[in-house]
Amino acid sequence: MIIRSLLDTDLYKFSMMQVVLHHYPAAQVEYRFKCRNPGIDLVPYIGEIRAELDALCSLRFSEDELAYLRSWRFIKSDFIDFLGLFQLNAKYVSIEPASSGNGEIEIRIVGPWLHTILFEVPLLAIVNEVYFRNAHPGLGLDEGRERLRDKIALLRDTPGYEGCRIADYGTRRRFSREWHAEVVEALRDGLGPKLAGTSNVWLAWKLGLTPLGTLAHEYLQAHQALGPRLRDSQVAALETWAKEYRGDLGIALSDVYGLNAFLRDFDMYFCKLFDGTRHDSGDPFAWGERVLAHYRANRVDPSSKVLVFSDGLDIPKVMQLYEHFRGRCLLAFGVGTNLTNDVGPTPLNIVIKMIRCNGQPVAKLSDSPGKNMCEDKAYVTYLRQVFEIPVPVEEGA
Structure with missing residues (x-):
């Protein structure tokens, strides 16, 4: 079992999750997995990844873990009460071979933001560990x-x-x-x-x-579909964060x-x-x-x-x-x-990114074009117009 505690994730997942609970509890989202390394065949490991996903979804927060989270000054008591009842559900996750048949896999996470936000980090850790223990068995450290x-x-x-x-x-x-x-x-x-x-x-x-x-990119991306006009979405995200944490984080x-x-x-x-x-x-x-x-x-x-x-x-x-x-x-x-992951073999460059919120496409358009990820090209074009983002040479060629 790779993931043995729901705390085995990054802090920003909990800080964002608290904002979701308090401000956007009904938001629906979709995430998609991508491996940026060429020629990596992950299809043989789908069964193992699914088994680890099921194990992840069996976990609950222990009282000691909740007490540790409660000790943070920026965590509110109702969020701890919610986590005391929380459990990940595998019904929100699909893992299939990519239709291209080139060894890539498709992982999609679709469901309520509040109940899916904790999948990303442990799922990526699972894919990594499953891959390396199979591709490089017995590797010395x-x-x-x-x-x-x-x-x-x-x-x-x-x-x-x-x-x-x-x-x-x-x-x-x-x-x-x-x-x-x-x-x-x-x-x-x-x-x-x-x-x-x-x-x-x-x-x-x-x-x-x-x-x-x-906070992470998904938090600002989601605000593209959470109410204010698109041009004001970044400001709205920062305002909501400040309202929640009052100077912390x-x-x-x-x-x-x-x-x-x-x-x-x-x-x-x-x-x-x-x-x-x-x-x-x-x-x-x-x-x-x-x-x-x-x-x-x-x-x-x-x-x-x-x-x-x-x-x-x-x-x-x-x-x-x-x-x-x-x-x-x-x-x-x-x-x-x-x-x-600097032990000899080339690390996997894998990500899970939010691509939709409340049925609308969302996107990240960073200063490194290779990090951009959106399935709706028309939306990306519109987003560039709204935020006055030029098309990079490599994309416009």
């Missing part, structure tokens, strides 16, 4: 341990980086549950205070670390419509209201410079704000970004696959 030791030593022992801290963001694409736990424990013991925490709630609880996370995600559209909406009010912003696509150096300039233009001291970097980082890239921006703002770095 000595190489992975050596690589991990080198990363820890590089960050810990290089002069001038005493204030550089990282966090584990690697649940979704980890090599395995056991390896993930070993990695985070090694980071805790090897880095000490240079490990800021982990996005994984289970490991944060068990290893005495700080759980980290705020104040990191805004900047790349659902690209940075230009984000900065148009992220006015002085939001600059002052939110603690910082998170980068997840495009050139991180250019992004950081533009965000700092935006704070200055809105009469906000950048040194009081956090820039969170989380897009495909490794330790050398973290150190380059730290060197470039330190002293000018507060910094945070979330490192994922490079920590939890």
